[in-house]
Amino acid sequence: MSLQVFVLLSVTGLGLAGVYFLIASGLSLIFGLMDVLNLAHGLFFTVGGYATWWVMTRFQWIESLGLRFLVAFLIATVLGLAVGWATERFFVRRFYGDHVTQILITLGISLAGVALVGGWFSYDPQTFPVPEFMRQVAVIAGARIPVSRLLILAISVVLLVGLLAVLRRTRHGLIIRAGVENRQMVQAMGIDVAKSFTLVFAVGGGLAAIGGILGGVFFAGVTPEFGLNMLIFAFIVVVIGGLGSVEGTALSAVIVGLTQQFVNFFAGAGVGDLTVVVLLAVTLLLRPQGLLGEVAR
């Protein structure tokens, strides 16, 4: 393998890892803190992608594509936060502890989301223009890397660092980390843990929406099933990384993203996806709590 190919595959794999991380981190925290398997999480991702497509194609009065993308980014993020918040507030909150109902409700939201987006905008893939600078290539170690990949990677890293800073340095973060370990004891210290639930859902929704924005750029378009397809890989990333661990999710996203890219390149498209499933099976056999997961109580 030439160095150029190696660099290109690495950057592409890491870009994909960034997208995985953004959707998986919220999923992991939601499961870790609330024991909720949030099947609606893919919808948050789709919302981000479609909001971006919508703004990029409809807001033509903003002539600069760069500025339009910035506006799209902000609107998509805020929508993701709002949809995440509303999902917890109006649906999930009523069914804490009732896992079967939660799965049915969030699956329902997820499928309704696909139908709604598809019915409203059509089921065809939609593409949108991206700013000029993203379409350029940067030459790194002889490899021609699309700037968009580097941007995706950079935004993901910034959000990872930001999320870790919030978890490690703020009181909300402290409560969330404690709650992931032992929710009852957090309550027994006089803290209203339900407030953290809503917060984590909103932030998870915002991060997944940003994942949807970047995913739309990465895959050069969006479809209504976009988020649902990503959700499958996001779950694999979460389980390999360890439920509730943001660091584990990041590590696992990198492993899954790189594995997929390299295997797909050398063994043929599709084999990479299969390899990821094998990775999942191996993790479950050897380390069921995930790479950085704790055995929760």
Next chain:
Amino acid sequence: MPADHARTAAATHGPDRSIGGAPILEVRDLDVHRGEAHILHGVSFDVAPNRVTALLGRNGVGKTTTLLSLLALLPSTGEVVFDGDPLSGVPTHLRVQRGIAYVPEDREVFSQLTVEENLRLAMSWEGASERLGLVHEVFPELKRRESQKAGSLSGGQQQMLSLGRALLHPAKLLLIDEPTKGLAPIVITEVVDALQQATTDATVLLVEQNLRVAEELATDAIVLDEGVVAWSGTMDDLVADDERTRGLLGVGRATRGGAEGQR
């Protein structure tokens, strides 16, 4: 439940009110099921302020269950009045905010958080900064190990952290579940000394298997048996009758082990 029944229950089972004043906690007809099992069949007792009341009984009789119900960590029926206000329908975090602090049976420190972070979770209480000074005085180990992950502390150190974090709370009532469980005799001595220091004038409901320790810390005693309060009175009265103690707790003066011999 009729009010006069409550009064009778209090008069027969409640500790001597003339010494402690009006009870801070009144429990009436507490009834709890766990899964299929009916654990508490109408437990009634009072806890007097500014003293330590021991909640005793054989293994599995429902002592921990009682504390969990008082905190609404388990569903229950019956009436619980705390500091004059009924607690029914009040969720766990608000009960704690009203002034109940809790030291759980298995310490339940947050193992992934450092010692300092564990304590910081409890630092939002009024006056917590001054209390932190006291906690560090009573448990200097917690100061020394501030940045250590709580999960890597020894059992005794975890117990100190669990106690320390409860002591940051300006609580009107401390619920402490078996603070000496699973600790080596020398560590028990240390924890008991610290508890004695920290709970002077505090109101405590203490679950304790070690009768010697209970005797050292508590003035009043409540004994659970077969899902109800089987006996209540002063600790001195309880241990004065060896046969009764043996009958209720399965241990007597002659057989019980304790911290004393290890000093």
